[in-house]
Amino acid sequence: MTNHWIDIRNSDIILIMGSNAAENHPISFRYILEAREKGAKLISVDPRFTRTSASADLYAPLRSGTDIAFLGGMINYIIENKLYQSEYLLLNTNATFLVKPDFKMPGELDGLFSGYDAKKRRYDKSSWGFQRDSRGVPKSDPSMSDPNSVLQLLKKQFSRYDLQTVSSITGTPQEKLTEVYKIYGSSGQAGRAATIMYAMGWTQHTVGTQNIRTMAIIQLLLGNIGIAGGGVNALRGESNVQGSTDHCLLFHILPGYLPTPKSSWNDLATYIKKSTPTTNDPESANWWSNRNKYIVSLLRAHFDSNLTAAEDFGYELLPKLDDGQNASWLMLFDRMFRGDIRGFFAWGQNPACSGSNANKVRDALAKLDWLVSVNLFDNETASFWKGPGVDSASIDTEVFFLPAAVSFEKEGSITNSGRWAQWRYQAVAPLGNSRHDSAMMNELYYRVAELYRQEGGAFPDPITRLSWDYGFKGIDGKIQHLDIHAVAKEINGYFLADKVVKGKQFKKGDLVPSFAFLQADGSTSSGNWLYCQSYNGSGNNMARRSLKDPSGIGLYPEWSWCWPVNRRILYNRASVDATGTPLDKRRPVIWWTGTKWKGDVPDGGWKPLDQAGTKKPFIMLPDGVASIFGAKMKEGPFPEHYEPLESPIAKNPLSGTRVNPAIKRFYEDGKLPVDIFYTDDKRFPFVATTYRVTEHWQTGVMSRNTPWLLEMQPQSFVELSPELAGELSIKNGEWVEIASGRGKVDAVAIVTKRFQPFKVQGKTVHQVGLPWCYGWTTPNVGDSANLLTPTIGDANTMIPETKAFMVNVKKRG
């Protein structure tokens, strides 16, 4: 979230699309209802009328996978009716920038942008750049009337998204589209704030990243980024998925979103040079120019502090990806399926149910030599070898199940969706003989290191020179009891030598006050620069519990701690005009007093934009402004509607390019039947989507095993309209079979008007939906909806497309 949960109460318009907050983030409705009491409008856009829709002022249905068309129509409406904030665009975005004249768009190239290489399924992006002046700074037209200006190109791109076209793609009635556009577009007026709450309903598509970008463009056009009650808010689904992302349990990034080293970056200097963005604009802060400080401090925290600058502080000890190597989820299980992965940890995760195309995942697990499952309960991953249709005797995988402690049986911090890192305490000892995850890691660290010390082996240095200093060591050199505070402090970082920074004297061993003090010379450590300030000389800031709210807008700056540097609303310098005066006088986030900023922690402390020495407000981007034109994207600098991999129509109504041209296709590349897909195919005529319910959580391991929750939603279900149920002679409450090209599941039919047939391209399209929280280890509840979903991912993130695919539904024989 750019903003945070309590801030939702500051909104005048709340759009919930691609998420279902009433069901999956119920407490958010405290703030939604508070906003509504003050007159705010709640809009729910969803293929199905949900518990969120039930509370909404306006509900609009859309066919799964057509969000860009829906939102593209809104961009068109906003521009046509001039609802955008010109001043805001001028100060905060690249809307004024001039794009190279040879740049071409889908309207001209049948759905493609210029530079597409059909063989490689990749774009040559050379035409996607800006015209630059002699200094290398992008040229701009403040009037935004130049035909090559970003705003004019945006207008041209989305002029194709008229109401009739959009409605024929999304299946949303035209009057509903207009209603939504009108209400949401009204937030372009100064003093009106609109927010978007989205989740996996946007990310889990082959166009997931562009779904979010389309909305980000809308928020920029309407001046909704940086202000209270605005922002682009991803509602994260797990208690610490924000923190686990920040600490980068992901193949492509190291803690603090630093890129994973790759083979061509053979030393630290090359890593820094190649991964640090540059700018020639003197008004761009280009915050990532601090990359060197952050990577060096990370290396100092990870490895033996005796390693010197000449030894690159141990850079060599980090594993490196091959250039172009993608080790993301779908690739990981693809390699496992092919027998290329031998050992596997499933630490607090149940991919046999959560992985798209779960049959492939389950088959892949059987190819492993060994598997370690760390969990609270038995689950479909740990016990895959005795799953439905599996002959245990033929499975050679050795499996270890390590029982973990629950949240209140351990101490540490977790980071919520609003980026608040909150400390929690241990109430009781782990149940029975279960253990803290950190205790297991400590044991594995020690035992593996000991084996390498005793026996040697392949390149032991990263293991033997890893720093692991988190508590009192016994005579065997093993930490007896791992002190989680010591880990928190290492994440924050220490001075490793006496040093004067910014006129302040620090001693070796002092905690670093905040990331502005980190050094590139090896004199500081910080396991994760983004968390530098979380645990410093003031103590454990994550454990703070003050309810002071001097802002009056619910920032609670002394409750816990949030990254970065306790900034509660990101991009908040876009909430003021060039003089530093808040755009929204009623709900100011920051304001310039004439000498300094007050309110929230500003995005960089530079003076307002009309003063000398200022820096532009979007400090993390090299151009200093937000990207309406986003050349980093794989499939185009502007969003464009493409159909899901599996869709009910033969053609993309907008162009001859049916699906996202930049996605990696598994079926064609590998020819594995397991990855098969069927689009516009009579055998699988119904659109399907997956979702969660209030009463369950993720794959259900922590809710199917919780009797009170299982009681409320005891068995898997499929929701379908009375029209479809009538066609298929399906009665409410009867078990039916849902099948896709990859698998089948059984579920109880819930026949409900909450699903309505769509009119798409003049034909009736039915959609059904089912939850993915069930699994066979719980008797008689059904199995995961991911047995149906395809092996395909977003072009940028490779997040699987589990929100739109095709199925058949039939009575059980």
Add this chain to the structure above:
Amino acid sequence: MELNRRGFLKLSGGAIGASIVGIGLKPAQAYAAPLAIQYARETITICPYCAVGCGQIVHTQASDVINIEGDPDHPINRGTLCSKGSSIYQLRHNKKRITEPLYRAKGAKEWKPVSWDWALDQIARKLKATRDATFMTRNTRGQVVNRTDAIASVGSAALDNEECYLFQKLLRSWGLVYIEHQARI
């Protein structure tokens, strides 16, 4: 009448979040059972389900959990919870919790309980054997890569930050690059 208790926990820094409930009981009413949490120890925690980050109070007595409810001092949830948050008592009082390490041998049809020491030693040995057999110092182009592509890990958004950090540090020290978790799906 102020029904939410306020200020029962005034915590800062690393103080242990526990205290005795300070509720003044009215003269006993014949019909009402005594308040079960009257003498309980209180510990503050954050809900393990979604990422709203609601505060909870765990009431314990004689080293076991007797009640868990919303933390009235938490600015986000102000003492309230959703149905999942209200259910976490059953994460503790739950016959299905696995509380001993288990092992499944090649071809076996059932789990068998094993000791921690044995399980951890076995995992360390297998990890080393796989790593040693598959470790790549250089790739096919001769560039230094120092990794293994034959061991992978998924998870964990369920861990605390400190554990996430330790986990990635450990995995990367072993040379893994196939490191993924819930954020990707």
Add this chain to the structure above:
Amino acid sequence: MARKAFMIDSSRCTACRSCQVACKQWNKLPADAAINWGSYENPPSLTAHLYNKIEFIEKEQDGKFKWLFLNQRCLHCGEAGCLKVCPSTGALFRTEEGLIGFNKDKCISCKYCVNGCPFDVPRYDAQGKITKCHGCIDRVAAGLQPACVKACPTGSLKFGDRDKLISEAELTGLKLYGDKALSGLGAMYLLEEKPQEYRLAENPNIPQSIFLWKDVIKPLGILGFWGAIGAVMLHYVTVGPKRPDEDDSSNQNQGGEKHE
């Protein structure tokens, strides 16, 4: 002491069902085995282990679709049929806050309260003893909110001084249900639609026979013999001339939940 009450604002309910679970958690009630019968509404009705639940009601009117949610529970009536009809002194009782509690030790398993209730609330456990929402009288006595109210994230459930709740309710513009009925309900509703849309009787009342029992026959109960006769008569007028349910005593030896 001023009478206390619940105010249940259906317009604020998002059906997160925290109330259902928080109640079970506080009162240590086990889960029931359940199946999906084609609805989110599970269990489909109150049970001996489910003191309050959310009803899910789908409704379409004039082309406008609505999904209504309502918390169902004991309404702690001012004039309580269950209390009137209960032949065992102290099995059902009214607290000084006006809530209706129960004492299983004194319950004689006659189930008259079931028939005395206009809202189909009382349930019987495996031992044949009454169970229902008692308003968390242990918490209320200690100055705490009932568990369901404490847990409710949206303020759909409120608990407090009844008069104050009513005056606040009048400002909402919603239909207030239960402020007058049965001498005023101890759990009132704020409704967006007519009561019937929520499966609520427009004018709830206690069967006339109950008045006969309470006001004429029950006072004679002190005579013992006449009381027994009276009980038979009441059974006849409220249940009919057949035996009580077979499960009335057959589960006596099964373990059930422990309860105050």
